[in-house]
Amino acid sequence: MLTLLLVTMVVLLLLGFPMMVPLAVGTLFMMFTDMTFFGPDQAISWMANGASSWVLAAVPMFIFAADILTKGHTANRLLDLVDSFTRHVRGGLPITTAISCALFGAVSGSTQATVVAMGGPMRPRLLEKGYPDSFALALIINASDVALLIPPSIGFIIYGVAMKASIGDLFLAGILPGLMIMLMFSAYCYVWARVKGIPSDPKASWSERLRALRKASLAMGFPVIVVGGIYGGYFSAVEASAIAVAYALLLEVVIYRKVKVSDLGGLALSTGMITAVVFILVAIGAAFSQTLGTAGVPEQLLGPTIERVGDNQTLALLLIAIAFFIGCMFVDPIVVILILVPIFKPLIQSTGLDPIHVGVIVTLQAAIGSATPPFGCDIFTAIAVFRRPYMDVIRGTPPFVFILLLATILLILFPQISLFLPSIGGQ
Amino acid sequence: MDGSDETNTSQGQLKHNAFLSFLDSIDRGLGWIERKVIASCVLIMAFLMSAHVVGNLFFNRGIPGTYEITEMLIVIITFVGVAYAARHARHIRMSAVYDLLNDRLRKILLIIISVGTATLMFYFAYKSAQYDLALYSRGRTSSALQIPMWMVNLALPIGFSLAGIQYVLTILRNLMSKGVYRSFREKEEYSELPTENT
Amino acid sequence: DTWRFGLEEIEGSVQAKYAEAFKELIEEKSKGDIKVQLLPYGKWGSSYSELYDAIQGGAIQVGFGSGALGGTVPESQLLNLNFVMPADQLKTVKVLNSPEFIESEPWQQSFRQRGLVPLAELAEGYQVWTSNKAIETPADMENLAIRVMDNSLLRSTYNAYGASPITIAYGELYSALQQGQAQGNIQPVFAHEEMGFYEVQDYMIFAGQAQFVATLMGNLDWYEGLSNKEQAMVKDVTQQLVQTGYDIQSKFNKERLDTIKSKSDINIIEFNAKQREAFRKLAEPVRQVFIDEVGERGKQALDILIREYGAPNS
Numbered sequence: 001m002l003t004l005l006l007v008t009m010v011v012l013l014l015l016g017f018p019m020m021v022p023l024a025v026g027t028l029f030m031m032f033t034d035m036t037f038f039g040p041d042q043a044i045s046w047m048a049n050g051a052s053s054w055v056l057a058a059v060p061m062f063i064f065a066a067d068i069l070t071k072g073h074t075a076n077r078l079l080d081l082v083d084s085f086t087r088h089v090r091g092g093l094p095i096t097t098a099i100s101c102a103l104f105g106a107v108s109g110s111t112q113a114t115v116v117a118m119g120g121p122m123r124p125r126l127l128e129k130g131y132p133d134s135f136a137l138a139l140i141i142n143a144s145d146v147a148l149l150i151p152p153s154i155g156f157i158i159y160g161v162a163m164k165a166s167i168g169d170l171f172l173a174g175i176l177p178g179l180m181i182m183l184m185f186s187a188y189c190y191v192w193a194r195v196k197g198i199p200s201d202p203k204a205s206w207s208e209r210l211r212a213l214r215k216a217s218l219a220m221g222f223p224v225i226v227v228g229g230i231y232g233g234y235f236s237a238v239e240a241s242a243i244a245v246a247y248a249l250l251l252e253v254v255i256y257r258k259v260k261v262s263d264l265g266g267l268a269l270s271t272g273m274i275t276a277v278v279f280i281l282v283a284i285g286a287a288f289s290q291t292l293g294t295a296g297v298p299e300q301l302l303g304p305t306i307e308r309v310g311d312n313q314t315l316a317l318l319l320i321a322i323a324f325f326i327g328c329m330f331v332d333p334i335v336v337i338l339i340l341v342p343i344f345k346p347l348i349q350s351t352g353l354d355p356i357h358v359g360v361i362v363t364l365q366a367a368i369g370s371a372t373p374p375f376g377c378d379i380f381t382a383i384a385v386f387r388r389p390y391m392d393v394i395r396g397t398p399p400f401v402f403i404l405l406l407a408t409i410l411l412i413l414f415p416q417i418s419l420f421l422p423s424i425g426g427q
Numbered sequence: 428m429d430g431s432d433e434t435n436t437s438q439g440q441l442k443h444n445a446f447l448s449f450l451d452s453i454d455r456g457l458g459w460i461e462r463k464v465i466a467s468c469v470l471i472m473a474f475l476m477s478a479h480v481v482g483n484l485f486f487n488r489g490i491p492g493t494y495e496i497t498e499m500l501i502v503i504i505t506f507v508g509v510a511y512a513a514r515h516a517r518h519i520r521m522s523a524v525y526d527l528l529n530d531r532l533r534k535i536l537l538i539i540i541s542v543g544t545a546t547l548m549f550y551f552a553y554k555s556a557q558y559d560l561a562l563y564s565r566g567r568t569s570s571a572l573q574i575p576m577w578m579v580n581l582a583l584p585i586g587f588s589l590a591g592i593q594y595v596l597t598i599l600r601n602l603m604s605k606g607v608y609r610s611f612r613e614k615e616e617y618s619e620l621p622t623e624n625t
Numbered sequence: 626d627t628w629r630f631g632l633e634e635i636e637g638s639v640q641a642k643y644a645e646a647f648k649e650l651i652e653e654k655s656k657g658d659i660k661v662q663l664l665p666y667g668k669w670g671s672s673y674s675e676l677y678d679a680i681q682g683g684a685i686q687v688g689f690g691s692g693a694l695g696g697t698v699p700e701s702q703l704l705n706l707n708f709v710m711p712a713d714q715l716k717t718v719k720v721l722n723s724p725e726f727i728e729s730e731p732w733q734q735s736f737r738q739r740g741l742v743p744l745a746e747l748a749e750g751y752q753v754w755t756s757n758k759a760i761e762t763p764a765d766m767e768n769l770a771i772r773v774m775d776n777s778l779l780r781s782t783y784n785a786y787g788a789s790p791i792t793i794a795y796g797e798l799y800s801a802l803q804q805g806q807a808q809g810n811i812q813p814v815f816a817h818e819e820m821g822f823y824e825v826q827d828y829m830i831f832a833g834q835a836q837f838v839a840t841l842m843g844n845l846d847w848y849e850g851l852s853n854k855e856q857a858m859v860k861d862v863t864q865q866l867v868q869t870g871y872d873i874q875s876k877f878n879k880e881r882l883d884t885i886k887s888k889s890d891i892n893i894i895e896f897n898a899k900q901r902e903a904f905r906k907l908a909e910p911v912r913q914v915f916i917d918e919v920g921e922r923g924k925q926a927l928d929i930l931i932r933e934y935g936a937p938n939s
């Protein structure tokens with residue numbers, strides 16, 4: 001029955017049906033074949049409630065802010081500034097992208113918002129500098145993953161609740177792995193630019209840098225207000241998304257006057273459509289993964305394997321990483337965490353693994369899964385925002401996924417990368 | 428995307444067929460409503476959330492019910508947006524196999540996809556209408572503002588029905604016109620996809 | 626027959642332990658004719674309305690409803706009112722589960738009109754305040770940005786104390802407390818422990834203003850379809866579990882409080898009768914807000930509780 005389900009979904013997917021169709025058909029399939037006791041009425045309830053989430057509001061708001069900034073002057077002024085400091089380094093522009101995504105991740109907690117806010121202005125720049133689109137898209141999607149490791153992170157919060165692990169410790173534990181991955185991406189960008197012979201530009205003079213700095217001074221208020229506001233305790237990460245919109249309006253409508261009030265309706269409409277395209281998959285995806293969970297599919301697939309692991313810690317971590325990686329390839333990471341953590345909890349306890357360490361591995365897999373085909377919310381976001389066909393968006397991802405898997409192995413072998421900060425910061 | 432529906436529709440072609448031109452005028456009306464609803468929801472959300480934060484910061488009073496209304500706006504944007512995205516053929520799909528086919532096969536496959544998707548949309552419209560009636564009879568309200576939830580969740584049957592209609596229109600357009608139409612109004616011109624951010 | 630039992634909490638929680646005891650008794654008394662299948666949080670979905678939908682629709686026959694139930698059964702907000710229940714936790718649950726209250730027309734009809742039947746009330750321990758400053762009197766609460774659920778009754782209650790209630794999503798709460806956007810928080814002890822909120826707060830205040838109460842409810846059609854014998858069995862079991870539920874929550878909250886004390890140096894304040902009285906006076910007018918919001922039936926249910934609990938300082 002499970003095989004038939006998978007085959008049906010893959011066939012529909014390959015035929016080119018909108019992705020909501022295979023997800024919905026998979027859900028209804030399980031319901032009509034009595035794999036679960038829930039019926040289609042519950043599917044509707046899951047869809048309606050799945051979309052109805054306060055935390056999701058950050059996505060349209062950051063998209064809206066990014067739309068306004070992109071139509072106006074801000075994004076380019078900021079990038080001119082960064083560029084004036086990095087252009088003489090090989091791979092300077094992609095390195096800046098990787099670093100900006102990590103920094104923005106410290107604000108947003110959502111990988112999708114990062115794709116939009118950083119990817120929107122960065123991609124044209126990368127293309128202009130001669131980087132191919134497949135490289136630019138893959139870099140943006142994967143560098144945005146780091147947002148889930150650097151606090152605040154929705155992934156850590158969900159894991160902490162499901163595992164009963166300290167969320168504060170998890171937040172601390174994510175910082176070094178997040179920075180490590182950022183550095184690995186930067187190194188890859190440097191090597192890539194060298195091998196492909198993409199030239200670096202002449203170094204900018206200090207007067208040029210100062211000029212760029214002055215032009216970007218108001219724009220720099222954007223991260224200052226958003227980051228400062230959250231860490232200063234003035235508003236939450238979700239609320240910050242609305243402040244980002246307000247500040248974007250202040251800059252572009254009131255001060256620069258590049259965006260007119262009459263433009264806002266069109267921008268809002270475009271934002272709304274991109275949001276809908278992503279959220280309908282979140283909604284139907286919620287119904288699908290809930291159905292999958294109640295049908296007992298995860299236990300069915302994992303039960304026998306767990307027994308064979310015994311008390312080998314590395315093997316257990318490897319199994320956990322693989323299970324979450326595969327799960328997140330197909331289903332929304334948050335739902336995967338909610339479904340799989342209870343299944344693995346006994347294994348984690350019997351092998352004596354540190355739940356914080358496991359949390360970092362799990363959240364990293366959730367992050368990778370968001371950028372990995374066939375289903376990944378960041379891929380969907382990128383398709384919706386950049387209007388590229390599916391294959392174009394995923395073509396360049398393999399090297400990045402490889403780096404992320406390498407990072408997973410490093411984190412499994414060296415628990416200290418995750419546990420160092422909590423061990424000194426937990427006091 | 429500038430929000431206008433005056434995409435690559437050729438008016439001359441439409442006039443040849445009274446039926447298509449009749450559909451066209453109805454579709455225009457529906458499109459107008461979808462646009463207004465979606466854009467207003469996004470603008471209200473931005474205004475409400477920022478006002479809430481500002482109120483919290485400067486007056487020690489947020490706006491009660493901000494969370495609830497925001498969640499409701501997301502529901503409306505999502506499900507009305509399903510129809511609007513179908514209208515512009517913007518739903519995400521994996522087109523790797525489809526892209527390899529010739530025009531004739533693509534047209535056939537597109538009709539099959541539209542029939543299947545329309546069926547699903549109408550089925551969801553029917554089930555979500557039942558769900559909404561149940562919410563109405565059970566009297567479910569939101570917890571902060573006591574807004575009846577059936578009103579908000581009306582977005583599901585309406586959105587799914589409108590989306591189903593879009594896929595039916597796509598079938599009709601492909602049957603009655605030359606060329607491959609990815610939606611009622613959008614003729615397929617893959618290579619012409621704008622590359623810059625919308 | 627299989628009865629599916631939906632929990633708002635995860636495995637190992639108060640609700641789960643109560644449900645395990647319920648399952649054991651039902652399966653034993655029915656001699657295996659009835660199986661009870663437990664569905665912890667996550668198994669039926671992730672937002673509470675999904676659970677209530679499933680119970681109202683009959684996909685799940687029984688389940689718990691607590692703080693978020695107000696939109697589904699407005700009168701259930703009665704259990705969120707402060708200083709209606711006495712400080713004595715055992716007395717509180719005994720009255721809530723007495724025929725005078727749970728079998729009463731207003732309480733039964735409040736649920737039955739929404740396709741549900743109230744079967745039992747499970748108190749899960751005091752709602753405890755935490756704060757980054759000591760709170761001994763209402764003056765200490767002046768303008769405190771205390772986090773409440775997006776719920777008009779709770780907002781009125783804390784406004785009445787003089788606080789500035791603020792709404793923050795549960796998932797964002799830890800950061801908000803850590804960074805000071807919220808200065809206080811209201812949860813049962815186990816939630817403070819589970820979510821690590823105590824790590825970022827300095828004081829825990831046991832004011833005894835309310836307990837965290839979950840209603841065990843069944844689908845109406847399912848309940849009406851049970852034989853008289855089965856209905857009697859359910860009543861029998863839930864009555865037997867009143868003391869069990871109290872024991873479970875006392876032990877559970879004590880263990881969690883010990884964990885909090887061992888892992889942090891949080892200061893604990895326990896109110897005396899005089900301190901409670903100061904807050905009780907401020908909370909009393911909020912009863913009218915409740916009545917205005919949910920109407921006559923809610924007032925009747927409230928009157929029953931006030932009558933059964935007797936004088937406030939007992």
Ligand code: NA
Binds near residue numbers: 106107108147153
């Ligand atoms: Na983050």
Ligand code: NA
Binds near residue numbers: 330
């Ligand atoms: Na994926």
